[in-house]
Amino acid sequence: MNYEEKIIEYPPVHPGTDRTFIRFYEGEPNPKAMLLGGCDEMPQRVFVTDTTVSSLPCMDEFTAEFGTGKGAAANSVHKRRSGKDILVILGAGEPFKTIESVLSIVAAALDANGQRSTVFVGIGGGVITDMTAFAASIFKRGARCELVPTTLLSMVDAAVGGKTGCDFGSYKNMIGSFFPAQKIHICPEFIKTLPQSEYRSGLAEVVKTALLFSAPLFDKLESNPGILDGRGKSEFAPLISEMIRTCVSEKASVVEQDLTEKGMRMLLNLGHTFGHALETCAGLGKVAHGDGVAWGMARAADLSERLGLCTKEYAERVKRMLRSYTWETSEIHPAMEGKGSAGDIARTIFGAMKKDKKNSSSKVRFVLQRGVCDTVITEADEGDVLAVLGAER
Amino acid sequence: MNYEEKIIEYPPVHPGTDRTFIRFYEGEPNPKAMLLGGCDEMPQRVFVTDTTVSSLPCMDEFTAEFGTGKGAAANSVHKRRSGKDILVILGAGEPFKTIESVLSIVAAALDANGQRSTVFVGIGGGVITDMTAFAASIFKRGARCELVPTTLLSMVDAAVGGKTGCDFGSYKNMIGSFFPAQKIHICPEFIKTLPQSEYRSGLAEVVKTALLFSAPLFDKLESNPGILDGRGKSEFAPLISEMIRTCVSEKASVVEQDLTEKGMRMLLNLGHTFGHALETCAGLGKVAHGDGVAWGMARAADLSERLGLCTKEYAERVKRMLRSYTWETSEIHPAMEGKGSAGDIARTIFGAMKKDKKNSSSKVRFVLQRGVCDTVITEADEGDVLAVLGAER
Numbered sequence: 001m002n003y004e005e006k007i008i009e010y011p012p013v014h015p016g017t018d019r020t021f022i023r024f025y026e027g028e029p030n031p032k033a034m035l036l037g038g039c040d041e042m043p044q045r046v047f048v049t050d051t052t053v054s055s056l057p058c059m060d061e062f063t064a065e066f067g068t069g070k071g072a073a074a075n076s077v078h079k080r081r082s083g084k085d086i087l088v089i090l091g092a093g094e095p096f097k098t099i100e101s102v103l104s105i106v107a108a109a110l111d112a113n114g115q116r117s118t119v120f121v122g123i124g125g126g127v128i129t130d131m132t133a134f135a136a137s138i139f140k141r142g143a144r145c146e147l148v149p150t151t152l153l154s155m156v157d158a159a160v161g162g163k164t165g166c167d168f169g170s171y172k173n174m175i176g177s178f179f180p181a182q183k184i185h186i187c188p189e190f191i192k193t194l195p196q197s198e199y200r201s202g203l204a205e206v207v208k209t210a211l212l213f214s215a216p217l218f219d220k221l222e223s224n225p226g227i228l229d230g231r232g233k234s235e236f237a238p239l240i241s242e243m244i245r246t247c248v249s250e251k252a253s254v255v256e257q258d259l260t261e262k263g264m265r266m267l268l269n270l271g272h273t274f275g276h277a278l279e280t281c282a283g284l285g286k287v288a289h290g291d292g293v294a295w296g297m298a299r300a301a302d303l304s305e306r307l308g309l310c311t312k313e314y315a316e317r318v319k320r321m322l323r324s325y326t327w328e329t330s331e332i333h334p335a336m337e338g339k340g341s342a343g344d345i346a347r348t349i350f351g352a353m354k355k356d357k358k359n360s361s362s363k364v365r366f367v368l369q370r371g372v373c374d375t376v377i378t379e380a381d382e383g384d385v386l387a388v389l390g391a392e393r
Numbered sequence: 394m395n396y397e398e399k400i401i402e403y404p405p406v407h408p409g410t411d412r413t414f415i416r417f418y419e420g421e422p423n424p425k426a427m428l429l430g431g432c433d434e435m436p437q438r439v440f441v442t443d444t445t446v447s448s449l450p451c452m453d454e455f456t457a458e459f460g461t462g463k464g465a466a467a468n469s470v471h472k473r474r475s476g477k478d479i480l481v482i483l484g485a486g487e488p489f490k491t492i493e494s495v496l497s498i499v500a501a502a503l504d505a506n507g508q509r510s511t512v513f514v515g516i517g518g519g520v521i522t523d524m525t526a527f528a529a530s531i532f533k534r535g536a537r538c539e540l541v542p543t544t545l546l547s548m549v550d551a552a553v554g555g556k557t558g559c560d561f562g563s564y565k566n567m568i569g570s571f572f573p574a575q576k577i578h579i580c581p582e583f584i585k586t587l588p589q590s591e592y593r594s595g596l597a598e599v600v601k602t603a604l605l606f607s608a609p610l611f612d613k614l615e616s617n618p619g620i621l622d623g624r625g626k627s628e629f630a631p632l633i634s635e636m637i638r639t640c641v642s643e644k645a646s647v648v649e650q651d652l653t654e655k656g657m658r659m660l661l662n663l664g665h666t667f668g669h670a671l672e673t674c675a676g677l678g679k680v681a682h683g684d685g686v687a688w689g690m691a692r693a694a695d696l697s698e699r700l701g702l703c704t705k706e707y708a709e710r711v712k713r714m715l716r717s718y719t720w721e722t723s724e725i726h727p728a729m730e731g732k733g734s735a736g737d738i739a740r741t742i743f744g745a746m747k748k749d750k751k752n753s754s755s756k757v758r759f760v761l762q763r764g765v766c767d768t769v770i771t772e773a774d775e776g777d778v779l780a781v782l783g784a785e786r
Binding site for chain 1: 419420500530533562578747749
């Protein structure tokens with residue numbers, strides 16, 4: 001059919017989301033002081049958290065402002081005394097990372113007569129920050145967003161960089177948007193409130209940052225495995241605080257150059273292609289994200305070695321360091337045991353990789369390494385991938 | 394609490410959505426030629442349409458490519474012979490403009506192993522184009538989008554300008570995003586397939602464009618009311634084609650300057666504040682969008698006169714023209730009769746206006762006119778609004 005063509009050119013979408021202010025706080029977390037200070041002229045806020053975070057002692061004064069006692073129920077929505085701000089408390093954990101949870105945030109904001117000027121404030125781990133930012137991005141086609149990451153993982157990774165979303169069916173983060181928060185409030189001492197397993201999960205992203213961007217950080221992690229069990233010790237406080245700042249700076253530098261993952265942001269997926277597939281195949285929520293990534297980094301090291309990209313020594317050094325933090329590095333992750341033969345498991349994981357949203361074709365791309373701070377993105381043959389997943393065992 | 398601050402600055406979100414190619418086609422619509430030509434190396438496409446459009450004779454050759462017969466059922470998803478492209482057929486009309494419909498598009502794309510490079514192609518009226526573009530915007534945080542508007546309303550308004558979304562509960566377009574299509578295919582002869590009521594609804598947006606931007610178009614509409622019943626007549630074909638191009642050009646010019654409705658794009662809401670409130674209060678789907686807007690333009694004319702912005706003559710001229718196209722211009726729309734006293738109805742509609750997503754505070758802003766091409770955005774007192782809604786009758 002014949003046609004004539006006209007071109008419309010737009011300004012950037014969402015000019016309000018073109019920068020993020022990241023605030024690093026000192027001392028004990030005090031959400032009330034951090035979030036509820038300010039004048040009466042503040043825009044309306046929709047605070048979103050989960051039952052775990054809302055039960056933390058440091059949250060008591062904050063939740064009391066909403067008339068909410070300790071252990072408030074999930075999905076309870078309480079009007080603040082001012083009648084303007086509201087607090088939404090969701091169920092905690094990956095199983096609640098659903099479109100239904102996101103829509104419950106939207107519905108609460110709508111009930112409170114929320115506008116595009118309303119600020120959605122997510123207080124929690126990556127599940128809460130991803131969903132709160134997603135809700136903000138679709139509410140009336142885009143409201144405003146601030147995040148208060150309370151886990152190590154969300155401080156160093158999830159909150160920074162504008163990725164939002166929720167799971168869909170059995171697939172992680174299949175729907176979402178790129179919608180950077182306007183402010184991120186980082187209070188490192190929140191990590192003292194974490195269960196050990198979540199703290200360990202967050203450390204995996206710290207290790208990833210070290211492998212990708214910082215040999216000195218890798219050396220420190222290698223020589224201080226004591227931080228795994230010593231986050232309460234004053235000797236480790238400066239190291240942990242420095243780790244968080246290094247990770248935030250390195251991630252910021254990447255997303256400033258490539259917010260929407262067309263190029264170098266893909267480096268941040270080191271360990272994630274394997275890790276996400278493991279998380280999906282084990283059943284969402286069975287393997288913590290960071291633990292999946294740690295295992296994925298071990299698999300990426302083996303694949304790098306197998307493809308002749310790095311030496312056996314480098315692959316062994318990476319895996320030894322991961323094991324010193326008690327992460328699984330073997331070809332078949334224990335969470336997959338009982339799910340068929342070694343070959344079956346390898347093929348199941350490879351199948352999930354092919355559905356990963358970062359793959360633009362049927363080939364699967366991997367982030368692999370020649371050494372610390374020397375990273376390549378490459379496709380790999382199915383046979384090599386299956387081999388490092390233990391199919392030949 | 395003390396803090397230090399760091400700022401991250403991002404490039405524009407979604408660089409791929411920074412321009413739209415609009416193609417104007419001549420002659421009878423031929424979706425197969427328009428959409429299924431091209432080489433095997435085309436990216437995967439997820440075509441989305443509804444039961445009404447898929448039943449049009451001009452769609453037969455297109456749907457046959459997917460093995461789909463006439464009158465295929467809603468939500469049926471058929472693989473194309475190539476095994477790559479798919480066709481999703483949704484139920485037709487506003488009641489299907491739900492998050493469930495959007496998620497069914499996402500699920501179909503996921504089942505077909507869709508990637509970020511997958512192109513979501515919406516073929517239909519505003520309901521289909523809005524939902525298809527919304528699904529594209531949230532699929533894996535942003536895939537690609539093309540639109541084929543088949544109604545006059547979607548050609549002149551809905552498809553152009555990047556607004557996407559669906560209804561939520563009883564509120565129109567409460568969730569969505571700004572996500573411009575990469576291509577829009579406009580084939581004016583599609584309008585011959587429309588029911589008369591939908592054609593009339595689309596004409597209302599043409600009238601709006603005339604009032605806002607084009608005195609010559611207003612004159613032509615005023616002197617050719619015969620186009621309401623004469624779209625099949627060859628004498629009107631050039632006028633209708635010109636109308637569509639004028640509307641697309643004027644809208645393009647506005648959204649190029651203000652995609653996200655921070656400024657002059659708000660002008661496009663002439664008649665919409667009243668119209669959307671009527672649509673919501675009458676029950677979604679009861680009053681066609683354009684008919685609501687036409688009634689809203691009559692209310693805006695009366696409010697403009699009441700506030701001393703325009704003369705009685707201008708308000709009467711606008712309403713006379715609207716009536717010549719058989720639109721309702723009286724204070725109380727017939728769709729609201731039986732819903733309480735005149736005062737009750739006026740207050741119900743005013744309440745719905747306050748929830749409109751374009752209002753950033755509790756005040757309601759209106760797009761009003763001093764005359765053709767002389768438009769102002771202003772707040773109005775509740776008393777004046779209720780008066781032009783017939784509360785004093």
